[in-house]
Amino acid sequence: MESVNKNYEHIWQTVLAIPVGKVSSYGQIADLAGLPGRARLVGRCMGYAPKEMKVPWYRVLRANGQLAFKAGSSSSLKQTGLLQEEGVAVIKNRVNMNEYRWQPGLDEMLFQLKF
DNA sequence: GCCGTGACGACGG
DNA sequence: TCCGTCGCCACGG
Structure with missing residues (x-):
């Protein structure tokens, strides 16, 4: 039915909640969107995110802090640039998650419950 | 409808 | 730390 599109909406909304200068992982977003185990x-x-929605896709990384794209690829370089602009250090295609991981506060969690 | 593919991740080894 | 394996599942061919 429409459940798939619904999931996309929840995911985009969740990514939209990541603050500037912070990052998250595909798995963490999946969990927050109510889709545990659905990182892929x-x-x-x-x-697939509509451009007009301005989803900060570049703030989502792999669980270990690595950028999802191959090091040196144009996508990887673009993502690196966008992160650096926000003050997130990217070393060798990777970010220190302990330092930049977004830890949602209760207020933000409740905001997500709206969907 | 089966099958390979992936912007993933946990767990060994 | 760097692979290989396996679970996951929407998509496109």
Whole structure:
């Protein structure tokens, strides 16, 4: 039915909640969107995000802090640039998650419950 | 409808 | 730390 599109909406909304200068992981977004174990869905979903929605896809990384794209690829370089602009250090295609991981506060969690 | 593919991740080894 | 394996599942061919 329409459940798939619904999931996309939840994922985009969740990514939209990541603050500037912070990052998250595909798995974490999946969990927050109510889709535990569906990290791959989050990744595919990023590419489908409507441009006008301005989803900060570049703030979503792999669980270990690595950028999802191959090091040196144009996509990877673009993502690196966008992150650096926000003050997030990217070293060798990777970010220190302990330092930049977004830890949603209760207020933000409640905001997400709206969907 | 089966099958390979992936912007993933946890768990060994 | 760097692979290989396996679970996951929407998509396109």
